[in-house]
Amino acid sequence: MIGAISKCSFIFVLLSGAAHARSGAWSYGEAHVLPAGRWELGLFAPLAYGLTDRVELATHPLLDVLDPALTVKVAWLDRGPWSFASEHTLSYPTQLIKTLSAPGTGGLWPDEAVVPQIIGFDTDLMASYSLGSHVFLARVGALMAARFGASTLGTVDMWFLYPRTAHWSSGATIRFGLAAHLQVSDALDVEADVDLYTRVADDAEDGSPVLEQSARIIWRVSCAVRLQLGYAISGGDLPGPDDWAILPTFDARFAF
16 A cells, blocks of 8 residues: 555655756756766766767666656757757656555555556756856746556646646646756855646646746755755645645755
8 A cells, every 4th residue: 555655755756856957067957968978866866977968868766667767858059158958758657657556545546547558758948048157947848648558547636746747647738947046155056946837638628737836955065966955835726625735855966
């Protein structure tokens, strides 16, 4: 039986390490890629590798056991302070859904749900603007999935999970985001972002838009280690008594 601890762990892994701007050579979720040959790994953030000076690969070791996924980020253009890139993720979440299904209220999905074979495809277009040591980001993307076989899979109407998994059952989700990275001192940075998720369903019943906001304080311990502590808020018109939810986030990231 999948209990509350498993649910919280799943949410936390999805959220942790979600920085949206650059600090030196660090790269995750913005319009720069890692230098060729550089590796990054976090306790919760994905394992990332600079394949070339224009291509970065990333995968999530903790989730790959049940949800194999590979992200490719391509830097297309650098012009003055502007940088443009695209990011594409291919995933196979079927086994994850089956594992997180259980009778009653114990699972994220009911155990009687018929789960199809699902191939997920997420894509983002992003633009960064550098102003000295500060970086500002805008992005737009879509979360899509191809489903094969019979399905009675429904959505998970929980904060943070709904916008990231609703497209597995039907339709697609469009995402718009803004972010800022500010260097406070030689060792401290602050990051903040806001994302709007809106689902486009294929059954004439579109899902409620979900607005998320998060922020982090980052301590750059060295050029190879950084620690971050922050929060994430998710809000919208989902079923349930609460209009929003908040979670703490933290991560330790290493480069080599």
